[in-house]
Amino acid sequence: MASTLLSRQLTYVLQQNLKFSLPRSRYVSQPANKTDVDVEFDGPLMKTEVPGPKSRELMKKLNELQNQESTTVLWIQSLMQARPGYNHPALVKLLQNPQNVSSFINRPALGCLPPENYVQKLSETLLSIAPKGLKQVQTMSCGSCSNENAFKAACIWYRNKERGNAIHTKEELESCMINQAPGSPDITILSFMGGFHGRTFGCLTATHSKAVHKLDIPAFDWPTAPFPTLKYPLEEFVSENAQEEARCLEEVEDLIVKFRKKGRNVAAIIVEPIQSEGGDNHASDDFFQKLRNIAKKHGCAFLCDEVQTGGGSTGKFWAHEHWGLDDPADIVTFSKKLLSGGYFYKDELRPDMPYRIFNTWLGDPSKNLMFSEVLNVIRREKLLDNVNESGKVLLQGLKDLQVLYPHILSKARGKGTFCSIDAPNDAIRNTLVLKMRNKGIVLGGCGEKSIRFRPALIFKPHHAHLFLNVFSDVLAAHK
Template sequence: LISLYDIVCPLHGFHKWMSFLSFFQSTLVNRPALGILPPENFPDKLTESLLSMSPSGMTRVQTMACGSCSNENAFKAMFIWYRNKERGHNTPSEEDLSSCMVNQAPGCPDLSILSFMGAFHGRTMGCLATTHSKAIHKLDVPSFDWPIAPFPRLQYPLEEFSRENAQEEARCLEEVEDLIVKWRQKGKPVAGIVIEPIQAEGGDNHASPDFFKSLRNIARKHGCAFHVDEVQTGGGATGKMWAHEHWGMDDPADIVSFSKKLLTGGYYHRDELQADKPYRIFNTWMGDPSKNLILAEVLNVIRRENLLEEVTRSGKALLNGLYDLQAQYPGMLSRARGQGTFCAIDICDDATRNSILLKARDKGVLLGGCGDRSIRFRPSLVFKEYHVHIFLNIFNEVLAQHK
């Protein structure tokens, strides 16, 4: 079995876990309620795990259990920060306190978060309002009147469409600014912008570093927090620990959320987005400290085995192989794209895509779909170049059945 769908597994089948198990067992005896009574050594364990891989400019992290609750609480942090900024202090009035109890302003202000078409940020209420990838995720659930901007639809090969893609990104950025102004005029100011470095569930949609740099500047210009959702992309699959590192920015975000390959959920944030009072960002468990122990060992393996360099090499081989297959099957395959092993390719239609997924599975290869007609490739970090060639041979056999 060859799995190229290890979205949540950084080191699938890694052979050195046994030495870790005896140390890990004692942690499983009791799961502490981190929101109330965290273990005495919890700060040290955070330093060894999550804080050892902090994104640029961030020294604070808030643990959570999953991607949805990570983003949901990150949204709350942005709203709290925005209201304190409006007040000029962090002390709510009596009217704030009384009105929020009946879901009314000013205690429950009519603020908004700007998101992008094709985005996926989770399935809780706030996250669903910013999710626009599949209708079934949102059907029958009430939502908020929040702005939705277009995400660039790039043409491939990139080098042949540089002018058209630059125009497309400029169009989307202009729409972002227009929406921020429009929602402010509606009395629903945008407190934050949330975006994925690569829209995964929405179809593995990419944008250029210049697009994200400009978007960051727009957020600053209009006083919005900038939230980079790395739930799908964080953890090394792009060849860097954080996909936003490819943008080449010293100050890429105000909040960076994570989960999946990082084994625990949560978000990093700048100092000014720290909750100002107890219980504002809170739940009983606030994550699971055992996952931080596992993550610390995963990070040791990544560094010791130079796995990010391995991902870069394997990713180059994978993408080049997809380019070759795309040239071999031009009526079936298009838009091969990726960073590291975080790759995808479009199929001519949804039915053919689904048939390819099933036939690949029958041959022992696990793949996943995304968007309307894309196949996404998500191997673990120990996926090597020889694994790439084994996969490409099998994939070619499957494609040949659909000519």
């Protein structure tokens, strides 16, 4: 029933700007059997290019108020947050419930005055999907502040470990106020080239995906290790890829030792399960298992950034679950698809005093209320199973297309529906993304030349077939 209602609402919203017709050609595969399709259209046919005249006028007015030069189109909802699809009836019902009105009107200062039911709500939502071995959660408002405070938690933990049972000295308390050691210690966070962990001041030092993010901003002198550059198809380059991963792991250890000799110990290693902004770069489970062991060997906190990969798109709720770690990550950060931000962490990384990890809001209970219903939908509609089924169709279709168009596409890769493929260069990539947008399908660019696919969890095999047919049309017409 929910799926039928969703179908009708999706159709209504999309028909405000789109007309629908059957795709003209079937290059990759036939559409899935109609009996398992819950949508009432066969694919979009745009009335105008995107952005259309109305959107361009609105964007012009908005740009007069604030810098909006990065805006592509005024869309109906954030793509990265549309986990159960747009206007899901369960979420509409939640917002229409009079009992929930106060949660959306009154935003409590969670740092000081959380609501009385907050313990219950956190237990039913975030803690119910906590990564293995992590029983503590700290809520935040966004991905950047989640990583910023995870860095702080790791540094506090590391310094307390160095002190042993000693308390903070008078010298430490005084010197930190003028940004000097020992109160402001010269410890570091190791990150990877190509990684993205946010655009706030501290996170920028660990972000290495695009120069435009970092230009003109002072940065800390922290170690940056190479991330493996794998060759595809993976099964044809097993030996070469193993050597590449071994090289990168050796460099990680060398950097930790090198910085230690300079008196600048590495307090934490941060890594994404899939480097998203940096180009959807993958590494093997073995690489991450060995990286975790290196962190443990050298006494560094192992910080897994799941801001983009968490929430189910890889076929597991947490992408790092694919690794099969014996010893779980020390900290796992999240945001975007979980609606609010924050991080899970091991008991020993709990702050030793109040106000050390703190801000006024620490998230928003209304977002947690919505996330509760998102979780209900994921479980009730078995959406993780759907992601795995649809992901197989999508990835195989991309592999078929790169065989048909080897001069345009290469390196199809992904887990679940968290997929990507490479174009020859950024100019061709951007052209393909634009052409697909004008066909009514929003794709994204990442890295130097990659196209990334981020469908909602309700994306079914039939939708994958529809997409592949439209994409094939665009590729066939590409000059």
